[in-house]
Amino acid sequence: MSTIAQTSIRKFQSQVKLAGILIATGIVFGDIGTSPLYTYTAIFQPGEVIDSMKALGILSCIIWTLTLQTTVKYILITLQADNNGEGGIFSLYTLIRRYYGKWVVILAILGGSFLISDGIITPPISVASAVEGLKLYYPHLNTIPIVITILVFLFVIQQFGTQVIGKIFGPVMILWFAFMGIIGFMALSKDFTVLKALNPVYAFNFLLHYPKGFWLLGGVFLCTTGAEALYSDMGHVGRNNIRVSWIFIKIALILSYAGQTAWLLSAGKANNLSPFFNIVPLPIYIPAVVLSTLATIIASQALISGCFTLANEAIHLGLWPRHKIIFPGNIKGQLYIPFFNWALMAACISVVLYFRESTKMEAAFGLSVTLTMLSTTCLIVLYMLSRRRSLAIIIPVTIMFLTVEISFLIANLKKIAEGGWIMLIMGTTLSAIMLIWRWGRGTEEKLTTYSEWEPDNLKRLVGLSHGERIENFSTHLIYITSSPWPQRIEDKTLNSIFTSPLKKADIYWFFHISITDEPYTLQYKINTLSSNDAYFVDLKLGFRVPPRVDLFFRKIAQELIKSGELDREYREDLKFEQNPIGGYKFIVISSFLSFDNQLPFWKNFLIRIYYNIKGVAVTQDDNYGLDPSNVIFEKYPLVYTSADHIRLERIK
Structure with missing residues (x-):
């Protein structure tokens, strides 16, 4: 082995630590880790007779979406663009803005605005999808008060800092992913043939031949909605800790989706309960609902903290008006912005009251994240160009990601009439505020003598x-x-x-x-x-x-x-x-x-x-x-x- 290779391995090992992997599992993967709770309910309607072509095609689409979008784009490529260890769309913008004109800020503003919009819809849909697991025993249970109570509690505790709660993030999420993978494997063991979906041909045939199969990509996209958080949280946990953790996370996710697919094929018909809860053994059903609720709370907490960080960066870059910023704990990078906290809480509660059920929230979910991912793709391409990467790499990578993401965007446009317009209005409003604020400050500066x-x-x-x-x-x-x-x-x-x-x-x-x-x-x-x-x-x-x-x-x-x-x-x-x-x-x-x-x-x-x-x-x-x-x-x-x-x- 060459000296350079040995040095690289030693450097990689020094950066990867057990504590870092634990933190990465607790903070980074909460959003993408709770997506198995609601992804299939957005694709398979209650009472629908299961078609094997659709079931295997959807599983294949999910596996390759996690591979191309999450693994290749974010884990392997985007995490390379670190700003002194920090990640996120605004960090990426600061890396390239000196090489391009002022127009590049529009990409950062659009991406950041729609990522904050994602922070408005994710806590309600995650918590609601977990709490709705109780409907197995209480079919007529009104989950709205429970969901709102959990959300209010979540936002109230932000002002006290999350260092105490943060200590349990990692262990709980590792337990969650292990549980998710185990019950997925148990369901999969009854029909290993669903692993045929690892072959991308099943995804290709589904999109090409299944009636209106392309439009179901809007539901498939939900499996990767937390991918943007991987990059945003790099500064908290480190690039290599994220990469090592992802191996375990991806295996657990694929086992969960494969297990749900096996259950759907064996049951022959979808019911009113999420396929995820249908594969949970009855003796541990209530503990599973409690664990899933904890996981969604942690996922929501991580996303809220991410919104604070995003807002703080926008403020410092002159893209957003200043708000009071409090540093409640001793953890580096931990901050609390009261204005954003209460505004997010009001928006999340409004989403719950408007949609009432997680299945209806799914209609509004995904569209804003697709726009964020497209912005990140454009910025990462500009980053690679600024670093003089080979065009032989840049061109095929750009074509691949734009093809995938534009396909998801087109499929998600169907959601506009079903509730996606809310996320579009939120993202557009935030973008308009940032652009007007930047223009106003610039105009003031021009008039200063x-x-x-x-x-x-x-x-x-x-x-x-x-x-x-x-x-x-x-x-x-x-x-x-x-x-x-x-x-x-x-x-x-x-x-x-x-x-x-x-x-x-x-x-x-x-x-x-x-x-x-x-x-x-x-x-x-x-x-x-x-x-x-x-x-x-x-x-x-x-x-x-x-x-x-x-x-x-x-x-x-x-x-x-x-x-x-x-x-x-x-x-x-x-x-x-x-x-x-x-x-x-x-x-x-x-x-x-x-x-x-x-x-x-x-x-x-x-x-x-x-x-x-x-x-x-x-x-x-x-x-x-x-x-x-x-x-x-x-x-x-x-x-x-x-x-x-x-x-x-x-x-x-």
């Missing part, structure tokens, strides 16, 4: 700082600036300082915050505009780092004092300050839409939507992690198109 510091403005600033007859406003005055250049500053900041009442400070700070493409960057660079008078700080934060600017300022000031770059006692009054750095104030300047604007209808409409969205976002002190006691808010009018053509007539 700048002035040079040298020579006049800096001289005025230093003169104001040393003016003995002017009352001191604060020891330190900090402005958050959008200017990336130390030599230039926004006119609105100059107006804030030099407009009466003058803001005299001993030391002025201008913080520029830039979000990097790496997830956990935390760096800063100092430019001295005038020693002991004015400093420009370029603060670089990774897109997953909370912007605690108040804390960062104090640390930076203390480091400068310690290094002697900032003389704390060069002013008489600072000698008596109890605070090590002295008092400080942040000036937060935000815009409002001026009445001086003269805008066309469409532009006025979009701008007003932007400001309404801005009103729902957190205030700037929460945005930048500032202590409210140290913040002063100011507003300035923003004029997009001035109404200069208006002429007033003077009457004599």
Whole structure:
């Protein structure tokens, strides 16, 4: 064996650990691992006489969907595109955006929006499909209150962190997959001939010759709806842990689907109960319902956490308005966004109340994930092109995945009238919000004017700082600036300082915050505009780092004092300050839409939507992690198109 091969094996072994595999099983595969509960109920209707061509064709389609979509696309190819260990559609976007035009953000926005839409439908359908297993003993049981109670509990506990519950995720899910595989094998053992479906010819013949067989792909697609989570959760568990875990997961899934197929063929007719519960032995039926419910809760929990992470990335990339973000636990990457939590809960409960049964929810399920997967395919192709991969690999891979996913998309379009329109509206609404927010921020930036510091403005600033007859406003005055250049500053900041009442400070700070493409960057660079008078700080934060600017300022000031770059006692009054750095104030300047604007209808409409969205976002002190006691808010009018053509007539 070559030295390179031995080194690769040792590296792979060091990255794969039992604990990592356990966590991966608990966090990553919950969504795809609970799909056997409802996939077949979407394909085989109650009372339907089972046709062997359909049963074997469906099983073959599922096996090869799991192979092509999940194994080849996500496990083998997409997981290669890691951003310093992080995955997900927004991480993928940050890897390629420097190589392509601004249009590429549309793919990321569409993919991210419809993935969040998936987070709205997955918890209701998963929990409902598990709870409905009780209908074997209670045929007329109203499961809606039970499902809503579980969902409310699930969302309420988010604010306390999931580190305690997270410890049982792995063991419970391993038990779930083992149970699923064992009962699947038990049912399969009565008819091993269904394994003929491993041959893709059965899938091909089914799609080609079975009446309306192609349109059943919308139900088949449900078996792989959790594949996108594999990539999104890579940063939590590691690429190789996911790959090793998938071997066990895929075997369990195929055994479950094969066992359900064997039961359908032997029973000859589908009934009102999911085929999954029909293969569960009666002595352990109730424990099986309890275990499946726990598995769906865990799957929902993982997806909710994934939505928080996705929203956090969108916020840091400037694609979504800021919301309050809380870090409830000590686990890296664990966060809680109250606005998203309660909005998701309301949406999930609405889905339950509207559809009422999991079989009806299946009509709305799958369409949004198909659009997300298509977006990921486009982005991963662009990623491979940017890394100069061989066209001999890129072209056939692209054709294969686009063919499969466009086929699924066409089949899922049938679901629009059956409830899929809800997911389309949700995904489209989220996409529109992201696009309008990005456009609005971009427009604001374009209208921002700048002035040079040298020579006049800096001289005025230093003169104001040393003016003995002017009352001191604060020891330190900090402005958050959008200017990336130390030599230039926004006119609105100059107006804030030099407009009466003058803001005299001993030391002025201008913080520029830039979000990097790496997830956990935390760096800063100092430019001295005038020693002991004015400093420009370029603060670089990774897109997953909370912007605690108040804390960062104090640390930076203390480091400068310690290094002697900032003389704390060069002013008489600072000698008596109890605070090590002295008092400080942040000036937060935000815009409002001026009445001086003269805008066309469409532009006025979009701008007003932007400001309404801005009103729902957190205030700037929460945005930048500032202590409210140290913040002063100011507003300035923003004029997009001035109404200069208006002429007033003077009457004599």
